Amino acid sequence: MRVLAEVHQLDGYPVNWPDQPREWLSRGPLLGSWVAELEGRLAGHVSLSQGGEGGLAPMLWSERNGATTRGMTAVVSRLFVAPQARGHRIGALLIGQAVEEARCRGLHPVLDVVASDTAATALYERLGWELMAMVEQQWSPHQTVAIRCYAAPS
Secondary structure, three states: OOOHHHHHHHHHHOOOOOOHHHHHHOOOOEEEEEEEEEEEEEEEEEEEOOOOOOOOHHHHHHHHHHHOOHHHHHEEEEEEEHHHHOOOHHHHHHHHHHHHHHHHOOEHHHHEHHHHHHHHHHHHHHOOOOEEEEEEEEOOEEEEEEEEEEEOOO
């Protein structure tokens, strides 16, 4: 939780600090979660969950690919890298692990990211992820957030 708090303080991720950060990291139908270490210290985290109803990126990918079920996707989420561990390709390695797991399960990786997270969007685009759409989501009566939806390269 310490590393996540550092990332939140520096980068504003997650946008809204969760009431229960531990549960936030493990929420949803998880297919797996991975951490990276650098010099014996926690350096990053990523999760992979089954794409399902209500997910924007799974819905967009399914519509684009003529899939009759959204269960053909896996959502990469909860990616963060400790500030002191940046510059070591840890984010790319974590994404690679999640993508590999999704593909082993016959699922196509997708993700959503807030548009204001320019470092994350730059990483995804550098790795060849395809921007499917940019939309605004109403997260609360007083909070509208621009979201970028990506699909992993085929």
